[in-house]
Amino acid sequence: MTLASTTGVETTKRTPKVYSSPLLSLAVVGGFGLLLFLFSAGKTVLDRFYRTQGREIVATVTWCGYTSSANSRSVRYTFTLPDGRSFRGSQTGYGGIVGEPILVAYLTSNPSFNRVAGAERRGQKWLPFLAIAGIFFMFAGVHSYNVLRRQR
Numbered sequence: 001m002t003l004a005s006t007t008g009v010e011t012t013k014r015t016p017k018v019y020s021s022p023l024l025s026l027a028v029v030g031g032f033g034l035l036l037f038l039f040s041a042g043k044t045v046l047d048r049f050y051r052t053q054g055r056e057i058v059a060t061v062t063w064c065g066y067t068s069s070a071n072s073r074s075v076r077y078t079f080t081l082p083d084g085r086s087f088r089g090s091q092t093g094y095g096g097i098v099g100e101p102i103l104v105a106y107l108t109s110n111p112s113f114n115r116v117a118g119a120e121r122r123g124q125k126w127l128p129f130l131a132i133a134g135i136f137f138m139f140a141g142v143h144s145y146n147v148l149r150r151q152r
Contacts, residue, residue: 022148030141037134040127046113047120050105056117057081059089059104061096077102081111089114 059079067074073095080086089104094116096102106114 020148022145022152025148026141026145028141029144030138033134033137033139033141035134036130036137040130040134044127044131047124049107049113050115050120053108054105055108056103056105058101061098061100061102062088064096064098067092075102075116077104077116079104079106079114085111087111087114091116091119094119 057079059077061075061077063076065074066072072092074090074092075094075096076088076090077096078086078088087106089106094102103117104114105117105119
């Protein structure tokens, strides 16, 4: 005996549609994957630029302390290139003493891109994982787009 035969009312099982629009599903899920992939690829390319075009120079620490946004140690520094141009930079996760030297890497093509020498070692182990996760979410977004489009 079924519930429908005793009550006279048939019930249908509805599946909830999280994203009713195929384009919205593609934009949210696939867009998130694209952002993950671009972040990891951009960091990898920037690290490559530092390895191939980067130069190291001694900078002077101008400030060190804790930043409220990252809740982490941070250091600010200045350095002067041999041609007389001066640049500033900052890096979270590092500390120092004001007035002391710190080794900095910069790009010769654009010295405003600079960082504490050795900063590339932090967080690099996550880059392949982020790239793979990004590709997964992009494929999931395309798949959900195709499934929702067929259901219409």
